[in-house]
Amino acid sequence: MEVALHPMRLKQLLHFAASSKPNKNHFLFGRFRPSFIVRCCSSSSPSSTTAAAATTAVPGGRNRRPSSSTNSTSDREAVRAIRIKKVRELRSNGFDPYAYKWERTHTANELQHIYQNLGNGEESTSESDHVSIAGRIVARRAFGKLAFLTLRDDSGTIQLYCEKERLLSDQFDHLKTLVDIGDILGAKGSIKRTEKGELSVYLTSFSILTKSLLPLPDKYHGLTDIDKRYRQRYVDMIANPEVADTFRKRAKIISEIRKTVESAGFIEVETPVLQGAAGGAEARPFITYHNSLGQDLYLRIATELHLKRMLVGGFEKVYEIGRIFRNEGLSTRHNPEFTTIEMYEAYSDYESMMNMTEEIVTRCAIAVNGKLTLDYQGVEICLEKPWRRETMHNLVKEATGIDFNEFGDDLTTAKEVVLQKLEVGCDHLNKSSIQSCLSIGRMLNEVFELAVEPQLLQPTFVLDYPIEVSPLAKPHRRC
Numbered sequence: 001m002e003v004a005l006h007p008m009r010l011k012q013l014l015h016f017a018a019s020s021k022p023n024k025n026h027f028l029f030g031r032f033r034p035s036f037i038v039r040c041c042s043s044s045s046p047s048s049t050t051a052a053a054a055t056t057a058v059p060g061g062r063n064r065r066p067s068s069s070t071n072s073t074s075d076r077e078a079v080r081a082i083r084i085k086k087v088r089e090l091r092s093n094g095f096d097p098y099a100y101k102w103e104r105t106h107t108a109n110e111l112q113h114i115y116q117n118l119g120n121g122e123e124s125t126s127e128s129d130h131v132s133i134a135g136r137i138v139a140r141r142a143f144g145k146l147a148f149l150t151l152r153d154d155s156g157t158i159q160l161y162c163e164k165e166r167l168l169s170d171q172f173d174h175l176k177t178l179v180d181i182g183d184i185l186g187a188k189g190s191i192k193r194t195e196k197g198e199l200s201v202y203l204t205s206f207s208i209l210t211k212s213l214l215p216l217p218d219k220y221h222g223l224t225d226i227d228k229r230y231r232q233r234y235v236d237m238i239a240n241p242e243v244a245d246t247f248r249k250r251a252k253i254i255s256e257i258r259k260t261v262e263s264a265g266f267i268e269v270e271t272p273v274l275q276g277a278a279g280g281a282e283a284r285p286f287i288t289y290h291n292s293l294g295q296d297l298y299l300r301i302a303t304e305l306h307l308k309r310m311l312v313g314g315f316e317k318v319y320e321i322g323r324i325f326r327n328e329g330l331s332t333r334h335n336p337e338f339t340t341i342e343m344y345e346a347y348s349d350y351e352s353m354m355n356m357t358e359e360i361v362t363r364c365a366i367a368v369n370g371k372l373t374l375d376y377q378g379v380e381i382c383l384e385k386p387w388r389r390e391t392m393h394n395l396v397k398e399a400t401g402i403d404f405n406e407f408g409d410d411l412t413t414a415k416e417v418v419l420q421k422l423e424v425g426c427d428h429l430n431k432s433s434i435q436s437c438l439s440i441g442r443m444l445n446e447v448f449e450l451a452v453e454p455q456l457l458q459p460t461f462v463l464d465y466p467i468e469v470s471p472l473a474k475p476h477r478r479c
Contacts, residue, residue, distance in 0.1 A: 080213050080214055083180065083214070086177075086178050087213075089178065090208065090211065095208065097208055098210055099186070099207060099208075099209040102132075102134045105131050105133070106132070107155040108135065108151065108152065108156040109156040110155070111191065112156060115199055118199065119193065120196070120197050121193065123191065123192040124190060124192070125190055130189065130204075131191060131201060132187070132188045134151075134153065134184065134186040135152050135153030135154075136151070136185075137152075137183050137184075137185055138151075138181060138182075139181065140179070142176055145163065146164070147162040148160065148161060148162065148200075149179070151201075158199060159194075159201070160189075160200065160206075161189075161192055161200035162203045163202075166203065166204060167203060167205065171206065175206065178208065181216055182215050182216045183211055183212050184209045184212075186207045187201055187203055187205075188201075188205045189202045189203040190202045216239060217239040223235060223239035252367050253368060256360075256367040257341060260363050261319050261343065264359075266319045266345070267315060268319055268321070269315075269320055270320065271303050271322065272300065273300055273322075274298070274299065275298050275299075276297060278298035278299075278301050279301075279302070279305050281301050283302075283326040283327070283328060284327040284328055285298040285300075285301050285326070286298065286299040286327045299325035301326050302324060303322045303324070303340070303342045307320060307342055316347070317344075318344050319341060319342065319343040321341045322340060323337055323338070325337050354387075361383060379457055381457065387458075387459040387460060388458065388459070390461070390462065391462075392448050392462050392464055395448065395456075396448050396452055399455060400421055400447065400451050401421060402421055408440075411438075414440055415437070418443060422434075422447070440466075442466065445465070445469045464476060
């Protein structure tokens with residue numbers, strides 16, 4: 001006998017990591033298909049682009065009103081033309097505006113930690129305190145022969161303290177005229193804490209490592225265009241550094257999932273993405289063409305069939321964390337490509353898979369948050385094991401007082417009772433969805449989604465889904 005933990009979208013586990021906006025569907029598991037359906041924002045992979053050239057917004061003043069369009073195309077092109085002129089000027093002066101390499105000695109966060117006890121107004125001038133850092137310029141201020149730049153790298157931010165007399169030749173003039181917000185700089189100098197308490201690299205030299213051709217989004221208003229935030233995630237991460245934390249937490253989650261399932265004896269495998277026939281789920285596939293074979297192939301819509309073949313071949317515990325492609329809807333919560341984990345274990349049943357799911361989620365929560373309780377928008381969510389396990393029939397009866405076992409196959413009576421019971425307590429009852437149900441099982445599922453799901457705030461396994469909504473599930477052992 002085999003049992004499958006159906007696809008769990010990895011982005012959904014970020015619910016525990018990123019405290020994203022809640023959705024009403026929490027921790028719900030089907031009878032023989034415990035599909036983890038916690039929802040959160042999309043986590044498309046970040047671009048590897050290093051320059052800000054693809055940025056499409058220009059900075060605005062503090063008093064500027066926010067608008068849906070931050071600037072016109074002509075303004076952006078004008079800014080780009082100016083920056084391209086600066087690129088030419090750098091090259092004419094013998095500088096490469098897109099460097100090959102830069103040797104760093106520290107990150108911004110390391111410097112903040114090492115020199116946390118440096119007093120205001122003090123400078124560390126020993127040879128060991130001369131540092132080399134690199135990062136993107138996200139703010140700048142200039143006052144005559146003095147300039148202050150804020151440099152941000154992957155770890156955090158640090159100030160660059162720039163004094164004309166301290167820089168060689170005409171570097172200070174280059175700093176003021178050729179360096180823009182969005183440029184990636186390499187900087188060398190000693191460590192100094194200003195009189196106002198700002199830890200700074202007291203600049204002795206710098207180099208433009210990547211010249212950006214467009215400025216960053218308006219610092220005051222930020223990147224507020226939702227469409228742009230999803231389509232250009234790298235711009236979102238530049239404008240909103242906290243977004244990058246979601247990707248870091250996602251990496252921890254994936255790592256912890258692998259540790260958890262492999263400690264239980266599961267083996268990770270890779271199955272084909274291109275398949276001769278799409279199968280394993282009901283979804284429309286993407287179609288591509290293989291030139292050498294002269295035939296259409298399909299991007300997989302599930303990893304199920306090939307993983308099952310691994311069991312046929314003799315493996316007893318296999319899993320895959322894989323990319324899935326489904327040629328269907330598109331929204332901020334529904335991506336046509338997404339990541340799932342699918343697991344198969346011989347000689348086991350859905351109880352074992354529920355135990356494994358509890359173990360995966362709790363260990364991921366510890367790895368990311370360090371605890372199993374979350375204060376989630378005023379509600380304390382407890383992930384302590386064991387989680388509640390209850391049948392759909394009992395949950396519906398508990399929430400509505402309706403016992404669907406009493407109806408038998410009398411669909412007409414069931415509809416009358418449901419509409420009478422729920423119309424009072426549910427202001428937004430979708431009556432048409434109830435009236436269109438063709439079976440008792442589908443109506444049970446509809447009432448569950450309308451009246452029970454919104455109230456399930458704590459982790460709960462929902463068991464014994466109606467067979468009408470679980471056509472591929474194994475019949476219940478009590479049947």
